[in-house]
Amino acid sequence: MLLYTLLLHVFGVAQVIEDFEELEQSGYEKDMGDMIMEKPHMIEEGFTPTAREYSVEHGFIDILGKDSDNNLMILELKARKAGVAAVKQLKRYLQDFENTDNDYLKECNAQKKKIRGLLVAPSIMEDAQEMIEEEGIEFVAIEPPRELKRDKKVTLDAF
Secondary structure, three states: OOOEEEEEEEOOEEEEEEEOOOOOOOOOHHHHHHHHHHOHHHOOOOOEEEEEEEEEOOEEEEEEEEOOOOEEEEEEEOOOOEOHHHHHHHHHHHHHHHOOOOHHHHHOOOEEEEEEEEEEEOOEOHHHHHHHHHHOOEEEEOOOOOOOOOOOOOOOOOO
């Protein structure tokens, strides 16, 4: 649990208020990943996610999976408008798989005949769109969930 301490000066008296509730945020990459893992058809029909936060030389791939033709799919998730930096990041992940005899390909029985890179975000900047077209990377527009997973009640009882 997260502990937040707030020092308040109320009527000249300092009070310490502590909140032991877990902080829950929505609309972030983790939420997008959870949503895609629960509803993989959002990416495309036949998509099967097989791993999350998969470690490669250049970082952690958000989601790995296979398409209906058994091709490997590398998904890079962005909760906000995707730019050139996101495309370059995905390109490095693709190179990590293309330049090695990767054990993951053997584990999931994916074919090395085609490795697909998908940038998943609500929208994409114009220069990033041009870059993915040049690189053969795909773009899938998905909005991250904006609501919290469970009802939260915020009160000011401590005041």
